[in-house]
Amino acid sequence: MYRSCVKRFLWAVLPTLLGCQTRSAPPVVPPASSSLVSDVEQTPASVPDASTAESGPSKLTTVCSHLALESADLLEDALANDEIDRDRLNRDVTGFLETLAKCHPGEGGAWALVPLDWIAGYADFDNGDDEEVWVEGAVRLVHIDAQGQRMEQREAFEVHVRTGVEFGNTKDVSILATHDYDGDGVDEVVVVENRGGYDQDHNTYAIYSRQADDVYFYPPTDAITINTMTDYDRDGALDLVSISDYWAARTCFDMADGQRIGVPEVLFHAGSDGAFSNADDTAQRFLRAQCPAPPGELLRGGKREWELAALQRIACARLWGSDPTELDRRIRQEWRDLPLSDKQGDDACKMPLSTFTDFAAIEPPVVLRPTP
């Protein structure tokens, strides 16, 4: 009886897992242009009879269905083990569970995140009146090619989700988009790890690809710290945004010593050759939106956290071609003229002079020119 209830819950979730139909488009980019069925139909070896191929399930669809069933069984075992309140789980964490083992079709196959080794239970995380439900496990990235061949990532993602805990630590992972960045006929996949909890919200992005015998980090992103992703030029390929690789600052008065922000952020634009450029026309347009003109005064005090705007003006000066030695001299001159309240007052971040001069030494990815 109990297991049948669990099955009902899982089967409520399964329609979104089963088949390789995307339930909804990826949040930022449009779905891949090629359909799953056409990928398989272009492979005569796997479909001996064309009429059968059109009406019957493809190998890829079959593998996707098996993945979903395997995942459902794993979850069922974990939930049944501790008689989990499925209503609460359904209400609070199915948003994540629904995405597991769901095939994301595209060029050359499909990507999915497949759960491994789930456990679940109850614990009172927030010292409240009742216990919360927790589910923990691991998820592995899997690529299934048009012939139904599975290829798994060696590392797995750790996952833990909890119900009803506003500030509890959570960590899950999802597929954000698929896109054939290098044009080799096989989609790459964008994976985001979401960490939530009290003052710990942040996401980690990575692009993975498949070659003959491995699922691996997409090499053109190796040297780039991806802080967020956006399709800035709306060409269907998510572009990378980096804070860490250039001008990163911390806000002064937030929790946990402040969040890191880009002053300015740098776009790595996804080009048609599979590489990412931080200096092409699109990347320059992104920088220009943050630095529209060469700045005048750099250290302009008088406002709470004035230092952050000052750091951005220093970065913008370099982007507009200021000589670093000359810029250093200007910063030191303006620092001498700055009132003590701006350096040490309650509204000041109390950054030392070296923070500003160090910023002036950061090499920009490109030098902007006035548009004719």
Ligand SMILES: [Ca+2]
């Ligand atoms: Ca590719």
Ligand SMILES: [Ca+2]
């Ligand atoms: Ca783009």
